[in-house]
Structures are given as structure tokens and as C-alpha cells.
Amino acid sequence: MTDVMTTNDRVLPVRRARRRGARGRVFPALALLAPSLVFLILFTYWPMLQSLIQSLSIQSFGSTQTTFGFGNFQRLFADPGFRQAAVNNAVYAAGTILPAIALALALAVGLQEATGLNTLLRGVVFFPVLIPLVAAAALFSFVFLPGVGLLDYYLAKFGASQTNWLGDPSIALWSLIGLTVWKNAGYYMLFFLAGLQAIPEDLYEAARMEGAGTLARFRRITLPLLGPTLAFVFVIALINSVTQIDHVVLLTQGGPSNSTNLLLYYIYQQAHQNYDYGLAAAATVVTLAMLLSLSVISLKSLERGAHYES
Amino acid sequence: MIHWKTLAAAGALAFGLGQTAQSAQAATNIELYFPVPVQGKLANKMKSLMEAFNKAHPDIDATAVYTGSYDETNLKTRAAIRAGNPPAAVIMSANFILEYQINNEIQPLDPMIKADGMTDKSFMDQYWQALHGNAEFAGHVWAVPFQNSTPLLYLNVKAFKEAGLNPDNPPQTWAEWADAAKKLTKRDGNSVSQYGLMMPGNYDYLGWIVSALDMSNGGQYYNTDFGGEVYYDQPSMLGAVRFMHNLVFKDKVMPQGVTNAKDVSTSFFAGKAAMVVLSTGALSFVRDNMKDNFRVAFLPGHLRHAVAIGGASLMMPKGLSPAKQEAAWTLIKWLTSPKVAGEWSRFTGYFAPNKGAYDLPEMKDFMAQHPNAQVALKQLAYAHPWFATYNTVAVRKALEDQVQAVLSGNETPEKAVKAAQAKADQLMAPYVAQTALKLPD
Numbered sequence: 001m002t003d004v005m006t007t008n009d010r011v012l013p014v015r016r017a018r019r020r021g022a023r024g025r026v027f028p029a030l031a032l033l034a035p036s037l038v039f040l041i042l043f044t045y046w047p048m049l050q051s052l053i054q055s056l057s058i059q060s061f062g063s064t065q066t067t068f069g070f071g072n073f074q075r076l077f078a079d080p081g082f083r084q085a086a087v088n089n090a091v092y093a094a095g096t097i098l099p100a101i102a103l104a105l106a107l108a109v110g111l112q113e114a115t116g117l118n119t120l121l122r123g124v125v126f127f128p129v130l131i132p133l134v135a136a137a138a139l140f141s142f143v144f145l146p147g148v149g150l151l152d153y154y155l156a157k158f159g160a161s162q163t164n165w166l167g168d169p170s171i172a173l174w175s176l177i178g179l180t181v182w183k184n185a186g187y188y189m190l191f192f193l194a195g196l197q198a199i200p201e202d203l204y205e206a207a208r209m210e211g212a213g214t215l216a217r218f219r220r221i222t223l224p225l226l227g228p229t230l231a232f233v234f235v236i237a238l239i240n241s242v243t244q245i246d247h248v249v250l251l252t253q254g255g256p257s258n259s260t261n262l263l264l265y266y267i268y269q270q271a272h273q274n275y276d277y278g279l280a281a282a283a284t285v286v287t288l289a290m291l292l293s294l295s296v297i298s299l300k301s302l303e304r305g306a307h308y309e310s
Numbered sequence: 311m312i313h314w315k316t317l318a319a320a321g322a323l324a325f326g327l328g329q330t331a332q333s334a335q336a337a338t339n340i341e342l343y344f345p346v347p348v349q350g351k352l353a354n355k356m357k358s359l360m361e362a363f364n365k366a367h368p369d370i371d372a373t374a375v376y377t378g379s380y381d382e383t384n385l386k387t388r389a390a391i392r393a394g395n396p397p398a399a400v401i402m403s404a405n406f407i408l409e410y411q412i413n414n415e416i417q418p419l420d421p422m423i424k425a426d427g428m429t430d431k432s433f434m435d436q437y438w439q440a441l442h443g444n445a446e447f448a449g450h451v452w453a454v455p456f457q458n459s460t461p462l463l464y465l466n467v468k469a470f471k472e473a474g475l476n477p478d479n480p481p482q483t484w485a486e487w488a489d490a491a492k493k494l495t496k497r498d499g500n501s502v503s504q505y506g507l508m509m510p511g512n513y514d515y516l517g518w519i520v521s522a523l524d525m526s527n528g529g530q531y532y533n534t535d536f537g538g539e540v541y542y543d544q545p546s547m548l549g550a551v552r553f554m555h556n557l558v559f560k561d562k563v564m565p566q567g568v569t570n571a572k573d574v575s576t577s578f579f580a581g582k583a584a585m586v587v588l589s590t591g592a593l594s595f596v597r598d599n600m601k602d603n604f605r606v607a608f609l610p611g612h613l614r615h616a617v618a619i620g621g622a623s624l625m626m627p628k629g630l631s632p633a634k635q636e637a638a639w640t641l642i643k644w645l646t647s648p649k650v651a652g653e654w655s656r657f658t659g660y661f662a663p664n665k666g667a668y669d670l671p672e673m674k675d676f677m678a679q680h681p682n683a684q685v686a687l688k689q690l691a692y693a694h695p696w697f698a699t700y701n702t703v704a705v706r707k708a709l710e711d712q713v714q715a716v717l718s719g720n721e722t723p724e725k726a727v728k729a730a731q732a733k734a735d736q737l738m739a740p741y742v743a744q745t746a747l748k749l750p751d
Binding site (some may be wrong): 062120139145162164254257 | 313434501502512567568570572573582701703711712740743
């Protein structure tokens with residue numbers, strides 16, 4: 001414990017010093033940042049600004065005039081389709097983030113020791129990460145086939161009757177959640193493995209000497225010290241749950257009856273199927289704002305918690 | 311081995327460069343956007359067609375640009391038009407043409423037809439009557455049909471014989487259809503080992519199937535003369551949706567929930583579905599993958615035999631230079647000529663829109679060898695134009711979402727058609743306000 005404290009003490013003055021020095025070196029810093037800054041502005045900040053402007057411009061069919069106001073947002077919040085996409089996305093986020101992180105953490109702790117068998121098992125668990133989501137979705141379109149698919153084939157051996165995994169509105173979203181957990185757990189495990197390497201072994205030794213059991217060691221040492229990693233993985237998983245929708249496009253197109261429609265796909269539908277760019281831009285702005293605030297809150301609170309514990 | 315390949319690649323590159331340099335002297339460069347449902351075979355065929363065209367027309371250098379699915383092609387075409395750099399010609403899903411006309415983004419073809427010494431009527435008379443509605447409307451010709459299809463009933467011959475049914479005498483009416491489906495459904499305790507009937511319930515396909523059932527029930531589905539009206543909340547549609555509901559929940563011959571087109575074809579190949587409804591465009595695909603004997607038949611009718619056409623037409627965006635317009639027109643005429651249309655039809659399984667294709671000897675041979683292709687062609691006599699309105703995709707989805715809920719047991723047919731109508735009306739309201747309801751002051 002004391003070890004960690006001293007490192008923190010040492011880090012803080014250094015940071016302060018750097019900040020003071022930076023003032024005199026603004027220009028070289030900017031010059032070094034310029035290449036990536038130019039691309040960020042061109043392809044990230046400028047489009048974000050454009051979306052914001054678009055979300056506030058109101059155009060209607062048969063008129064070339066554009067007025068400005070919050071009409072698009074009013075229409076957006078009145079649209080049951082948007083509400084459903086938001087609820088679906090919340091369920092999808094909760095359903096993918098928590099199990100995937102729990103699974104990844106369990107796997108990381110279980111496969112922590114670098115034995116030959118563990119390396120092999122890590123490879124096996126990591127394998128789905130190597131498959132692009134599009135390919136995984138194509139693969140699962142066969143796994144999910146009702147009656148003749150892999151899943152039903154094996155479930156039938158246990159006497160289960162066939163299930164319409166993607167065609168039943170009450171199941172389809174959960175099928176996609178299952179696919180996502182399978183796909184992402186290995187990826188998150190990698191971060192936890194790296195995080196575990198950074199925890200000093202002597203902490204565990206000290207705990208063992210004082211008679212702490214496996215569970216106590218995990219709760220009192222591993223979990224608190226993985227705090228920053230956990231916060232990072234949580235944010236990555238949160239962003240994934242909004243931005244990774246290849247499987248929705250490929251497997252369900254948001255159906256049946258909008259039951260798997262997620263926010264990004266809703267935006268796509270408004271922009272490219274209905275040509276309602278105002279509504280699409282408003283949905284983009286709302287989604288981005290939610291994502292940004294959730295990320296900031298979770299990073300702040302989880303990181304603070306971690307410092308407090310240590 | 312590596313040596314040989316490198317050499318060949320270098321040679322091909324040099325040859326390609328030489329060719330471009332040569333043709334760049336005077337030839338008009340044009341681009342054709344084309345979608346294919348499955349990349350690979352069809353995309354290669356299109357490339358080879360384009361080479362033949364360029365060889366026959368030294369003053370034109372046409373490039374075929376593969377633009378993905380029908381929907382993606384629509385997206386890319388719109389983007390190109392908005393960016394002020396439209397392609398010279400596009401193979402566009404036939405029911406999207408109306409929206410380009412509504413948005414004033416498409417070139418009417420009448421001036422070019424006139425310059426060729428033809429009238430709109432004599433020009434359109436080259437194509438099957440059912441295809442006219444999606445190509446000629448609002449007083450002009452907007453598109454030329456290129457590849458077309460209708461929904462067909464596919465049946466497993468073995469399953470029919472096992473159930474004591476005659477595959478040579480397929481069901482003609484909804485009553486016979488439901489009856490055959492009952493006989494063809496094999497139950498194994500609680501589970502079903504063979505469904506009597508399956509139809510695709512995924513977006514796009516479902517709307518097409520429901521429109522066929524609605525039209526078979528005497529319905530119109532949409533107003534062919536005005537893109538602001540659909541007939542969802544009508545007895546003909548209600549009957550069609552109830553019929554589907556009965557097949558799932560009363561007769562239990564069709565699986566509950568949504569079965570997408572891939573599940574339907576896989577189930578048909580695996581003997582898990584005795585009858586399926588799929589596009590004529592799937593004929594080659596089914597022929598290549600089906601182990602058992604299969605046959606195709608007309609979609610059974612109720613008040614009449616009727617289906618909606620599907621497929622794609624060639625269109626020309628506005629804003630092209632006169633030289634490009636002329637080159638594009640030459641390309642469009644060439645691609646839709648009897649010879650080329652026939653070749654494309656034999657290769658893909660779509661039927662050829664140009665009636666003249668079926669007078670050619672190679673087409674006559676092909677039809678004699680493939681009786682299933684004959685059935686698809688004969689059904690054209692009962693085909694109607696394809697659903698097209700303002701905001702086509704969303705208006706179609708309004709119905710599909712509701713029918714999917716019915717098939718899943720979450721909605722009654724009565725409420726479903728009402729909700730679909732309300733949603734569709736709301737989606738078309740901006741257009742209706744600017745057209746039918748915009749009255750003189």
C-alpha cells in the first residue's frame with residue numbers, strides 16, 4: 001500500500017512542473033500536434049459541428065427555405081421509434097457490458113499465470129476478437145437458424161424445441177447480446193491481463209501472510225487496483241455498444257418490428273431510407289451528448305473510487 | 311510460380327494502361343452504377359458485358375462501378391447527385407425511380423426516344439406490360455426495365471408425393487394452398503419436423519410478399535398514379551394479413567415469428583419446408599443447391615391471380631453533358647436489347663424485360679430446357695407494378711413492422727393494418743401537403 005502512495009506523491013509534483021513549462025512551449029507543442037489536429041478537425045470536429053448545425057436547421061418537402069430552431073428535436077422526442085431505439089440500446093448496453101466485463105475479469109484472473117495451458121486457453125478466448133464483427137455476424141446467421149442451425153441442433157439433444165432466435169421480437173435482441181458478449185469478452189480480458197501485471201506481487205504475499213483468502217485478496221487487492229483498467233474497459237464497452245452495429249445491419253435490420261433497432265441504425269434509417277437529415281442529425285447530437293456525458297461520469301467516478309481505495 | 315504471376319500482372323497492367331491511353335483520345339467516359347445481390351459471378355459477368363460494349367462502341371468508354379445492394383446503390387447515387395457528379399446511368403431498384411422523379415433528379419427519356427424516331431408507346435411496347443407502371447408515369451418515360459422478377463411458389467416434389475398430393479397439380483387457390491400446407495406439415499410431438507409453408511418475413515421481402523397476397527385478394531396496395539396514398543387499412547389487406555395469421559396460429563403450418571429469406575431457402579434445401587415463396591430471381595440459386603426434385607408454380611390466388619413485379623431498371627440522372635447523355639442512352643439501349651437482355655436473363659435467372667429476347671433461337675432453346683423458367687414468364691400476365699410512393703422504404707416498413715408483430719403473435723391483424731395506415735399517412739404527410747392538399751388560394 002505504502003508503495004503505491006509514494007508513487008502517487010512523486011507523480012504529482014512532476015505533473016505540476018510540466019504544466020508550468022508547457023506555457024513557454026505552446027508553439028512547438030502545437031506544431032507537433034498539427035498533423036493529427038488537422039485530420040481531427042477535418043474528419044471529427046468539423047462533421048460534429050455540421051451535424052449540430054443540421055440538427056437545428058428545419059427543411060420541409062417542396063420548399064427550398066431553411067429555418068432554424070428545435071423542431072427536429074421535438075419531432076425526435078415525439079417519435080416512438082426513437083424511444084424504442086433508445087430503450088433497446090440501453091438494454092443492449094447493460095446486457096453486453098456487465099456480462100462481458102465480468103466474464104473478461106474472471107477469465108483474466110483465472111488465466112493470469114503464464115503456463116503453457118493458460119497461453120493456449122487465452123488464445124482460444126481471444127480468438128473471436130480476431131474475427132471482424134461482419135464475419136462473426138455472417139457466421140452466427142447459421143448458428144441462429146431455427147431448427148437446422150448449430151444452436152438448435154445441440155439444444156435439441158437436450159430435448160429443447162426449436163427457437164426462432166432472430167425472428168422472435170422478444171428474443172432477437174438477446175441473441176445479438178449473446179453474440180456481442182462472445183465477441184468482446186476476449187478483447188476486454190486482454191486489458192485486465194495487462195492491468196493484473198501491474199499489481200505488485202508483494203501485496204498478495206503480505207495479504208497471504210496475514211491470512212487473507214482468495215476471495216478477500218480479489219476483493220481487497222485485485223479489484224481496487226484494477227480500478228483504472230475497469231473504468232477504461234467500461235468506457236470502451238459503452239462506446240462499442242453504441243458504435244458497433246454491423247450485426248444489426250447484417251442479421252436483423254433492426255427487426256422484427258423494430259425490436260433490435262439501436263440508436264446508430266435508427267440514425268442510418270432516418271438519413272438514408274427516409275432522407276430526413278434533420279431528424280438524423282438531431283438523433284446524432286442526442287446520442288453523442290449521452291455517450292460523452294456517460295463516458296466522462298464513469299471515468300471520473302470509477303477513477304476517483306480507485307484512488308480512494310488505494 | 312511467383313515469377314509467372316508477376317509477369318502476367320505486369321503485362322496486364324501495361325496492357326491496361328495502353329488501352330486507357332488509346333481510348334482517352336476521343337472517347338466519352340461514362341460510369342454505370344450497378345448493384346448485384348451476390349458479388350462475384352454477376353459482377354464479373356457485368357464487367358465482361360462492359361468490355362463487349364466498349365469494343366463495339368470505340369467512341370465510348372463505359373466503366374461499370376459495382377455499388378453493392380439495391381439500397382446501397384440508391385444511397386451512392388443520391389450522394390453522387392448531391393455532390394454534383396452523377397453517374398451517367400444507374401441500374402436502380404424499379405420502385406425507387408418514382409422518388410427521383412418526385413425530387414426532380416432524373417432525366418426524362420422522351421426526347422431521346424423521339425430522336426430515335428419512336429413514340430413513348432412504341433418504345434414501351436417492347437417491354438412486358440407489367441413493367442410499364444414503374445418506368446412510365448407522370449406523362450413521361452423515366453426508366454428502362456433491365457432485370458425483373460415476381461414471387462413464385464417453390465415446391466418439394468418428394469414431400470408432395472409423400473403427402474399424397476400431386477406436384478403436377480399445385481394449389482391454385484388460397485383454400486387449396488392452406489389445405490396442401492396442412493397435409494405437408496409433419497409434427498413430432500410438440501415440435502414440427504417439416505413445415506408446410508414458409509415465406510420470407512424480413513424487411514423488403516415481406517413487403518413484396520404482402521403486396522402479392524393483397525393483390526391476390528383484389529387489393530391495389532398503393533395508388534399507382536399518386537405517390538401519397540397506400541391502401542393498408544382496407545378489407546383486401548386485412549384479409550391478406552388474416553390469412554397469414556391463420557397459417558401461423560390456426561393451421562400452424564408456418565413458423566411463428568420472422569423467418570428471413572436465407573432461413574427460408576435453407577429450410578427448403580434441408581427438407582424442413584415443403585413449400586416456400588421466393589423470387590423468380592432465386593431460380594438459379596435453388597437449382598444449384600436443391601438436392602431433391604423441386605418445381606415452381608404460380609402464387610395461389612384468392613379473388614384473382616396477382617403478384618407485384620420486382621427487379622431493377624436503368625435510369626439517367628439529371629445534369630449530364632449532352633455527350634455523356636448520348637453515350638449513356640446508347641449504353642442503356644444496348645443493355646436492354648433483346649440479345650444482351652436474354653444473355654443476362656439466362657445467366658441470372660431474372661426474366662428478360664424485353665419481349666424480343668424470347669424470339670431469339672438461343673432463348674427458345676433455353677426455355678425448352680427449363681420449364682420452371684416458363685412458369686415464371688407466364689405469371690407475368692398476372693403481374694402488377696411494384697409499390698412505389700414518396701418515402702417508399704419507410705412507408706413499406708410501416709406495414710412490415712406491423713405484419714411482423716402479427717406473425718409473432720403480438721398484434722391482431724385488425725389493429726396491425728390500422729397502425730400501419732396511420733404510420734404510413736404520417737410519413738407521406740409532407741408530400742401530400744405539397745401536392746394533393748395544396749389548393750389554389
